[in-house]
Amino acid sequence: MTTHPAPAIPPEILNRVAAISEAIGRLTVLTDPARSLRLRRINRIRTIHGSLAIEGNSLTEAPFTAILEGKQVIAPPREVQEVNNALAAYDRLETWKPGVEKHLLEAHRILMSGLIAEAGLYRHGGVEVLHMAPPAHRVPHLMNDLFGWLAVTDAHPLIASSVFxxxxxxxxxxxxxxxxxxxxWQSLILARWNPLFADIPLESLIFEHQAEYYRAIQDSTQTTDSAPFIAFMLRMILDTVTSSTPEVTQEVTPAVQLLSVLAGEMTRQQIKEALGLKDxxxxxxxxxxxxxxxxLIEMTITDKPRSSKQKYRLTDKGALLIIPATAVRPRPA
Known part of the structure; x- marks a missing residue:
């Protein structure tokens, strides 16, 4: 059984989980598959650029695009290697399962291929970080324990991914x-909860708040409580899926406009008039x-579509665009 304690869940965190769930519900319903494919490439570049920039890669997004298109780029070989590795790893994202340890090792092997000798292997020595990292001989046990916790936790994926x-x-x-x-790996856990997270450039916003990212890690370490880090990550996620990345926000379609005037059960004529339409x-x-x-809507008389008494009402799916999602499942403290 895992030895990782469940973090205390303050109202701030629960409120952000609810807000993110609502925003993701809206984006999921509104996603245009064709537009999503166009955005995936843009957001994938932003994601990889943000993640590597945090680690000191100096390339801008333009060379990333050129590398993705197979063009030659004049840049430090190590930085080009990092980009190629990251592109290869994110291309495999949908094939990995977050609870499988060998998949994590495979991901590391791809990400760090040609960059370090121990690509795909847990470290064999000490490391210099901001805190006292566990000794190398304990790493396999600790990671096995962490994967064990991930397998049994009933925490909401937003919280579980941040704890992991x-x-x-x-x-x-x-x-x-x-x-x-x-x-x-947090992106992978989230993408298994909702595939939309595979296309949300969360890393880009973390890069913009890099100092806060490291400070949140330090705060959680000093207090032996992951809550500060969870709160930070949820704030980044919420900002990303709402206001900070306009490309992710879907345009309001006529079908969605219809929902804004649909109250209870309405006839076709009533809806048309409420929208101010004549044709x-x-x-x-x-x-x-x-x-x-x-x-998004359904008929009240399904067996007689042309009935003169036909009315229309919201479905549960349509209601996601209007009613905030409140169901969260935090792990009990």
Whole structure:
């Protein structure tokens, strides 16, 4: 059984979990698959650039794009190697499971290939970090314990991923590459909760708040409580999925506009008038049918679609855009 204590969960953290869940629910419903594919490449570059910049890589986003396109870049070979490795690792993200230790070792091998001798292996010696890292001989046991905790915890993924990230950084299991691995694995845990996290450039915002990132780690270490780090990471996540990355925010479609006027059960004519529309065919094709096809609304008389008494109401999926998500499952203290 794990020896990692469950952190105390203050209201600040619970409130952020609820706010993030609401924002992610909205983005998930509103995601346009075609647009998502276009954004994935942009956000993937921003993610990798942010993670490597935290570790001292000096390349800007432009060379990252050039490397991704297979173009030659004039830059320090080590930094180009870091970019190529990171691109390869994030391309594998969907194939790894966060609870499988050998997948973490494989990810480290890809991330650090050609950069250190112990790529894909836990460290065999001590490391110089801001805190007293555990001795190398204890690392395998500590990591096995951490994966055991991840397998049994009932904490909300937002909290569990942050706890894992902090404990990983405290253990500092590798000779190098611990920061980028910790952030990668938190993203993986979150992506398994909601695939949208695979395309959210969280790393970019952490880079902008790099000093706070390290201070949160120190604060948690000094207080032997991961809550300060959890609070910081949730603030970064919330900022990323709401206001700090406009590219992630989906445009308000006519189908979503329809939801804003739908109160209880309404007829087709009532909805059209509430929207201030006059053309029936435009309303049907641009508003009503897309909302039905997306599962945002439903008919009240499903067996008679053309009934003169037909009305429409919100589905649970449509309600996500209006009703804040409040269901969180923090692990009991």
């Amino acid at each position: 990230h902090y404990e990983f950084e405290f253990n500092h299991p590798f000779a190098d590459g611990n920061g980028r691995m910790g952030r990668l 029936d065919e435009h309303f049907r094709k641009a508003y009503l049918l897309p909302a039905l096809d997306a599962g």
